[in-house]
Amino acid sequence: MEGNKNIVRDGSPEDGLIDRKEEFIALKESIDLLETERKGNVVIVYGEAGVGKTFLVRSLKDYIEAKGFNWLECICVSRDSEPFSPLKESFSFFAEQRERPYLNLPISIRMLHGKSEFADLDEVFNKSNRTIQRAMDFVEDITHTTPMVIFIEDIHLADKYTLLFIRYLSVNIDNYNLLLICSYRPEDATDNDFLKETMNFMYHRKMYNEIHLKPFGIDHTRSLISSVTGVDPPGYFVELIHQSTDGNPLFMVETLKSMLFNNIINPAEDRYISEMDKIEWPPVVRYTVERKISRLDDPTKNFLQYISVLSSDFSFSLIAEYVNMDEMDVLDIIDKLLDTDILKETDKSEMYRFSHRAVKDILLENQSSNKRRLLHKKAVEAIKTCYKDDLAEHYDILGYHYMSAGLYDKGLEYYHKAARKYEDDNKLEKAIDNYLNMDSLIQKYGISEIDVGDHLERAGELSYKKGRVLIGEGEIEKGREYIERAMNLFERAGIEGRMGECRTYLKDIV
Ligand SMILES: Nc1ncnc2c1ncn2[C@@H]1O[C@H](COP(=O)(O)OP(=O)(O)OP(=O)(O)O)[C@@H](O)[C@H]1O
Numbered sequence: 001m002e003g004n005k006n007i008v009r010d011g012s013p014e015d016g017l018i019d020r021k022e023e024f025i026a027l028k029e030s031i032d033l034l035e036t037e038r039k040g041n042v043v044i045v046y047g048e049a050g051v052g053k054t055f056l057v058r059s060l061k062d063y064i065e066a067k068g069f070n071w072l073e074c075i076c077v078s079r080d081s082e083p084f085s086p087l088k089e090s091f092s093f094f095a096e097q098r099e100r101p102y103l104n105l106p107i108s109i110r111m112l113h114g115k116s117e118f119a120d121l122d123e124v125f126n127k128s129n130r131t132i133q134r135a136m137d138f139v140e141d142i143t144h145t146t147p148m149v150i151f152i153e154d155i156h157l158a159d160k161y162t163l164l165f166i167r168y169l170s171v172n173i174d175n176y177n178l179l180l181i182c183s184y185r186p187e188d189a190t191d192n193d194f195l196k197e198t199m200n201f202m203y204h205r206k207m208y209n210e211i212h213l214k215p216f217g218i219d220h221t222r223s224l225i226s227s228v229t230g231v232d233p234p235g236y237f238v239e240l241i242h243q244s245t246d247g248n249p250l251f252m253v254e255t256l257k258s259m260l261f262n263n264i265i266n267p268a269e270d271r272y273i274s275e276m277d278k279i280e281w282p283p284v285v286r287y288t289v290e291r292k293i294s295r296l297d298d299p300t301k302n303f304l305q306y307i308s309v310l311s312s313d314f315s316f317s318l319i320a321e322y323v324n325m326d327e328m329d330v331l332d333i334i335d336k337l338l339d340t341d342i343l344k345e346t347d348k349s350e351m352y353r354f355s356h357r358a359v360k361d362i363l364l365e366n367q368s369s370n371k372r373r374l375l376h377k378k379a380v381e382a383i384k385t386c387y388k389d390d391l392a393e394h395y396d397i398l399g400y401h402y403m404s405a406g407l408y409d410k411g412l413e414y415y416h417k418a419a420r421k422y423e424d425d426n427k428l429e430k431a432i433d434n435y436l437n438m439d440s441l442i443q444k445y446g447i448s449e450i451d452v453g454d455h456l457e458r459a460g461e462l463s464y465k466k467g468r469v470l471i472g473e474g475e476i477e478k479g480r481e482y483i484e485r486a487m488n489l490f491e492r493a494g495i496e497g498r499m500g501e502c503r504t505y506l507k508d509i510v
């Protein structure tokens, strides 16, 4: 087939559910139980915002409807809403969808049907006496002849009565012809004692099965990117998207859609980005991040703002030095940030990073440029104190902080030191990156008058060397790119002889 490279999409993953096989099967089995044994079941689906709870459960809708079962979904929007409001609303909607069939339903529903649906549901779902029992009787009636799947989304925002209803329904679920699926976001439930109590109650009585949805790994990230763009993405782009979104499907889909729309990437022309700071976060990602941050207390928010200037991974000792706080207080705040999934631990002990690059970017953007500069200066001091015994390992990070603090000459000096150090350690790519970093900063800030020495020539030499190594290993195309880059760098550095050598070498490998 003519490569699918030409089929470029700009929308959601229409090809359906990616990954989630086990979870899908588990839910299907619960649905089958309704059919074979008329046995009710409760499933709790949980995971971070955008991880795919709604998408997973909705993907079962066709299966449910093909069996002739009823499907009802509702969403909780506020703990302070009217008692039962999500259920009342969705049952009203359900009733309106089904004018005639009511005649076949049990007597209690027919009676309800005689009056206005809203008024009757008000009676059923009412916080006055015996109300939970009435609500449960209602559900028993409505599921009597035809099995039903009720999906209650976001129960971390459920009013108390809805939670009580879920709790008592679970106690008796065997008697109902009902699959009750509830979803929630743990990060939004940390202060919801009633939800915790409800879950504990149900958990200890083993009244539900749970599905914990986790973000995508690298393989499913690749599938999702192909599904959104219609093109098989290159490895470095898959890595970039996975690293910057931590595999969160919502973040990935929305960011890809926005990059396609704004022509930041164009898969049909094999044009992608390779640097995280080229990513622009779309509104839905911003909203999700800001909602998450807004729920934190003020000291934690301030702390987060401070550490948002630190580059990628940071150690506990660096944070403590930098924020100048008591270590125990720092530990408490870090615990909170780990609980809410804003920070995560890395493979190395006592090292942390932001779970989502978007959180760091948005925190940074929300600060004034003066404050940012001051924080970068503070970061320089903290790094110098904290890592005084092995400062050379941190030259590139110091370069970054100096540049961001507006101290360009110092920034260039440290990028240069870092490049030299990587050269000595024979880490060619990192050395080239640092020299090129210097180059792009010199151009960006127009700081040509500062004597930064031989960065172009060194970057050229190392690119030439790397290119020859790659070609020697049979990676002709990649090697050629390095040699071409070397040629370009020698040209800019005015080193004619080396340019000629590159040209000859390239001719010889044709
Ligand atoms: N398994 C999946 N396969 C393909 N796309 C997915 C999958 N899971 C999620 N997505 C994409 O991510 C988007 C967000 O998913 P969804 O709305 O289900 O998240 P959620 O966990 O319900 O989030 P919230 O907690 O904010 O309600 C979906 O609209 C879809 O585009």
Ligand SMILES: [Mg+2]
Binding pocket: 053, 054, 055, 153
């Ligand atoms: Mg959802």
